[in-house]
Amino acid sequence: MRIGILNSGGDCPGLNAVIHGVVGAASKLGWEVIGFRDGFEGLLPPGDYRVLDPEDTVGIMKLGGTILGTTNRGDFASKVGTHDLSAIADSIVEKAKRTMDQLEIRALIVVGGDGSLSTALHLYREGFPVIGVPKTIDNDLQATAMTFGFDSAVNCVVDALDRVHTTAMSHKRVMVVETMGRSAGWIALWGGIAGGANVVLIPEIPFSYEKVAQCILDRESKGYLSSVVVVAEGTQLPEDEQCEPGELNSHENRFGGVGDMIAEKIQQLTGKETRACTLGHLQRGGAPTSLDRILGMRFGVKAVELAREGAFGQMVSYEAYHVGSVTIEEAVHQVRKVDPQGEVVKTARAVGISLGDC
């Protein structure tokens, strides 16, 4: 029996732990694992792959990135931006099928986020024996309570905030730190709470510049001369609220940059020197945390179990401390957003963090 694994879309700390889990569990069953390079592109004839022996995966768990390479572009990209879906050409599907047949791949484990899992679903519907494994630092897939990579990204934000606090204090400045997360505020909210932010702005909660400025000035009147504002990259600016429902706001298609705009406005309204800092891909790089290593490995082992059961079209999921599975169909196209009335938001408010709204 031979199975394949590929990771697709943006990289994410913990991908190598998944590979480690898959190869370990498969070798116990006497199966051979083929690792396709650079996502689905590796499926194109003649096939770009390497055989993964257990020895190849020794020590990879602690490495960031992925030993297989990945891409979120190319012939299989089914999702380009938030609203852009493109069909995969039949000729491309046929070519991938040829590679699968030639290599006698009996199960294909696809490790990816919403876009890559949409591609996986497409291939499953075309008869590919696909098993999905959810991956995204954004933690925004509806069908799983958590994805590996999220904890590492949050830790990066916390580390950055620890540093930003000290320079903000020295200069009595406002520092605005922009995090990733696309249209969900998980990284900003968790990172902001754990890193002691004073204001956290997320896409799920509309904010007003005046409230943010008020919070900063209130702090100043109490003797706190610096403030740290965390802003999720997908946060909607107040000026974008004029958009019709479903219409793109001015920055939605180019995540990154909203922090600069908010910093400028804060400086105008408070008269305080304000600097912006975009964390960007720092949040995706580097070694995974222990939580992400374990979660990734558990996901990999579960994926092999699903392959053994022939449970194709399923995606590994995590719910209530248990690794189980759901159909890939249930998992895709449903962004899991922060609940504005939820317990984590309430926690933030309870400890005095402003969400920019009240």
Ligand code: F6P
């Ligand atoms: O979805 C993961 C993510 O890191 C987002 O948080 C971010 O907006 C996007 O990918 C960045 O993608 P790229 O690496 O293509 O710039």
